[in-house]
Amino acid sequence: MTDWPFVLAGWGVILGGAGAYTLLLLRRLRNARQASLAIRRAADEPAPRERE
Amino acid sequence: MKTRILGAVALLAVIAAAVNALLIVPADLNQGDAQRIMYVHVPSAWLGYLSFGVTALAGIGYLWRRDLRLDAVAVSAAEIGVMFTAFAIWGGMMWGKPVWGVYWQWEDPRLTTTALLLALYVGYLLFRRLTDDPARRAARAAVVGIIAAIDIPIVHFSVEWWRGLHQRATFGSPDKLLNPAAPAQFVIALVAMVVAFTLAWAWLMIRRYQLARIEWQIEEHGRLGRISAARRAAVAPQAPAAQAPAEEAAP
Numbered sequence: 001m002t003d004w005p006f007v008l009a010g011w012g013v014i015l016g017g018a019g020a021y022t023l024l025l026l027r028r029l030r031n032a033r034q035a036s037l038a039i040r041r042a043a044d045e046p047a048p049r050e051r052e
Numbered sequence: 053m054k055t056r057i058l059g060a061v062a063l064l065a066v067i068a069a070a071v072n073a074l075l076i077v078p079a080d081l082n083q084g085d086a087q088r089i090m091y092v093h094v095p096s097a098w099l100g101y102l103s104f105g106v107t108a109l110a111g112i113g114y115l116w117r118r119d120l121r122l123d124a125v126a127v128s129a130a131e132i133g134v135m136f137t138a139f140a141i142w143g144g145m146m147w148g149k150p151v152w153g154v155y156w157q158w159e160d161p162r163l164t165t166t167a168l169l170l171a172l173y174v175g176y177l178l179f180r181r182l183t184d185d186p187a188r189r190a191a192r193a194a195v196v197g198i199i200a201a202i203d204i205p206i207v208h209f210s211v212e213w214w215r216g217l218h219q220r221a222t223f224g225s226p227d228k229l230l231n232p233a234a235p236a237q238f239v240i241a242l243v244a245m246v247v248a249f250t251l252a253w254a255w256l257m258i259r260r261y262q263l264a265r266i267e268w269q270i271e272e273h274g275r276l277g278r279i280s281a282a283r284r285a286a287v288a289p290q291a292p293a294a295q296a297p298a299e300e301a302a303p
Contacts, residue, residue: 003086003150010089010146011074014096014139015066018252021135025259032266039273 059255065248069241077241086150091242093143095249096136097166101204102253103133104173108201111194123190124264125257126197127180130173132256137170152217160216165207172200184275186268 073091080087110126113119144163145155158164176196183189211220232239 003084006146006150007074007085007088010143011070011092013142013146014092015070017135017139022256025256025263029259029263029266032263032270035270036266039270 055255055258058251058258062248062251062255065244065251069244069248073241073245077237080238083151086147089143089147091245092249093140093147094242095246096143097140098246099249099253100133100137100140100166100169101208102250103129103136104169104197104201104204106257107133107173107176107197108204111197114190114194118187120186120190120268121265123186123193124261124268126190126193127177128257128260128264130176130197132253132260134170134173134177136253137166137173141166141170148217154217157217160218161210161214162207162216162218165203165210169200169203169207172203176200184271186272 069091073088077088077091079085106129107126110122110129114122114126141163144166149155156163176193179196180189180193183192208221210216211218
């Protein structure tokens with residue numbers, strides 16, 4: 001039973017770390033998609049007329 | 053949709069393999085429960101190798117084809133590989149303390165070369181930040197990724213070439229894989245975890261690749277914006293100078 005703290009620390013950091021990385025990756029992906037969409041929308045808008 | 057299905061399958065596989073490894077498979081006679089750490093340590097180490105191998109192959113592909121999609125594959129694999137190599141080192145340390153009596157020993161070739169591998173690919177990720185020109189960055193990173201991959205066989209065969217604390221390779225040869233020394237229940241649990249982790253790796257790779265492609269598009273848009281702004285700025289100072297005499301002449 002004395003080895004269980006090591007087992008839990010090993011598994012906890014690995015599975016917890018992988019889970020945290022996954023959530024962070026999905027957040028980065030969502031933010032990047034929003035930024036990309038904003039750029040595309042801005043590009044689709046008609047260009048403002050130049051001042052005369 | 054297919055990626056979502058892969059993600060769900062990977063998650064279920066990891067949960068099932070983890071329940072089996074932690075609660076169903078009996079403790080090892082000699083190592084006790086500490087041996088259960090091997091079920092996450094070995095897959096993490098395998099995925100570190102796989103990731104850095106993919107980075108090197110994608111780097112070779114980039115230098116050959118000059119296709120930035122291959123650079124996106126390379127950076128995705130490197131980032132995920134750094135994570136899994138760090139996990140392998142952590143798992144090894146947590147196993148090492150109860151079994152060897154130490155968390156770490158610098159004299160051990162496997163441990164030291166693995167730490168070097170991690171440092172090399174952290175360096176690879178940092179090196180990519182030195183330039184914002186995508187083609188130049190991809191070419192330089194490809195060379196670094198290929199050179200760093202030389203350490204992969206050194207890590208793997210270090211336990212055969214030099215003496216240290218670390219035991220010999222788990223999957224050292226096809227014969228060892230087909231006729232394992234450990235009981236079937238232990239081997240099945242380990243293989244199940246390797247398969248589950250590899251499925252999760254594939255899903256992470258797809259998502260990280262998608263991110264790399266979008267980041268590249270945003271970066272390219274920003275770069276083009278800066279170039280056109282610089283061109284406008286180069287033309288702009290001439291306009292007030294041309295208008296100045298007209299303003300002075302006005303009453």
